[in-house]
Amino acid sequence: MNALSQNIFPELAARMGKEALSRRLILQVEHSATLYGKGNGHVHLENLEGFTRFVGSVLKLSGMAERGKRNSLKFRTEKNTIELPELPSSFNGFKILHLSDIHIDGFTDNGAALISLVKSLKYDLCVLTGDYRFLTHNTYEKSSIGMERLIENIHCPQGIYAILGNHDFIEQVPALEKAGAKVLLNEHTLIEKKGEQLFLAGVDDPHFYGSHDLERALQSRHNKTTTILLSHSPELFAEAAQSDVDLYLCGHTHGGQICLPGEIPLITHAACPRRITAGRWEYGKMIGYTSRGAGCSGVTARFNCPPEATIHTLRKANSEDSTGDGA
Template sequence: MSDVNRTLARSIPETEIHDDADLLTRLEQRLGFVHARQRLGIEQDHAQRVFGGGGINFFHPENWYSMQTLMRWTFKLAGMYEWGRRNARNIQVIHNPVRHRKIPAAFKGFRLLHLTDLHVDMDEAITARLLEITGSLEYDLCVITGDYRAQTYGPEEGALEGMRRLRERLRGEAYAIFGNHDSIRMLPPLEDMGYRMLMNESALIDRGGEKIQIVGVDDPHYYRVDNLQMAAQGLDLSCYTLLLSHTPEIFKQAAHAGMDLMLCGHTHGGQVCLPGGTAITLDSDCPRFVGRGNWRWRDMDGYTSTGAGSSLLPVRFNCPPEVVVHTFYPG
């Protein structure tokens, strides 16, 4: 075991060290010492905390699992739980046109399937509906902006199995990033499945000899391991550039860094909203205008998807789940 692996293994029970040796080696080689150690360390230290310390966001309702029981019984006593579950299974397909002067002519009509907040191990009926929809859609490229696991800690096997089933339905390449529900331990298996994980990295998409750029950052919400400067190294900002971020919270940094389009999720659009779609809470440190749907900040366009899955409980009110097909047009 390398010195880096020994360092990372100190936070792992002795019985798990040998089983995790290959994983730690792959993470070291894939991410480097600092990123791997930081991500794993925060996962260990804050796995079941509601209140985060050390500069991480102070309050995380998604970590407060006793809230799930309270909410479930509240909805059941009000006779709303099954109604909310039906709403959560009713995934909408949103078609969103994207026009920008920097979109190359070769990308006219290019369709980008955007999935987010899948939580594929929470409710089999929701996951089955997601697989049904994605298998029937026409698109050129898929991007996924994080949150594959239902809980923020614990086993990853259920989420990985759901993501394997999804990958079998997706056509062509699928670029993905991590959210605050995802463990860095999921990185090697997801890449083995064929997902192209962007861990503060970028990729070039070629179509007819013309190009656009995709930038992806690791979770900015809870883990705070996003590094836009690293991800954007070597970019040609005269080329149309889109950013994948789990949360819209870094929208100002992204706009000032020259991103043209930001795709994100995390907020679930509120998930439980008042009539008319007004979110009770967005669980995100950002203004409400970036909390759902299309928005714009300075010269950057943005879209925050309500997501296909549900958080805490598989229920939704006045906030339908969605998958989004963004269609590009020069303009």
């Protein structure tokens, strides 16, 4: 797919904002130039191939590489019940499948285990919180093919919504949308059920590209409308809470991916408190959840940090049936 031939950039600029698109495109070019020996790109540790090669070599020399690969396919289904005081009654018991950091072209089984898992679960809505490609550069064709295969196996009445992460180029948007996932580029949509609504917003990557625009994503929101925000990284937590977001869904950290016993991460790659880099957390009145991710980044291995698919079950706070553990 040649993005330029399809002239997608004017449409993307209208959707996400010209400044955000410009910033993202400049950094995409600078990042690629830096990796190939040119430019002064703004490179993060997870983008450095030397670092990931070092980790891979350590695993091989220690005899742990094959175990790490096996662990990368041992998915855990997390069930998270979220009580929201202003949740419309029609959405009491509403289930959201949350997948993050899929890196689908890095799976040793081409994503077969993940596809089998999502087909076995029941949910009303699916959200994908970024990072569909294994590398942060090079071709995204294999990733696009893999995501198309995954998305065609996700079945839910309220649709599939996605955002981009720091591994994703903006040119991947058409392929994701053609496959059936609506990408939110500093945009929002309304999820409707029996005349009531949820406000679902998504921002572009705040971690590496800094092309997020929360104000744009939340524009035209009515007061007291229950608001769910999709952000690739938890790093917007304070800004989101100040903007009266009710539920913040994100990923990026992989929960550390390679952790000490007790799921203690060595590295999280996020500029935020460690307590919000994996699992459920709260900040002020806002509830957040940071997925450990479905895939692997840099090295296909996991230790003390299983990959996950998450089912969030929304409950109206203080309702008679507000108990339960989800799907």
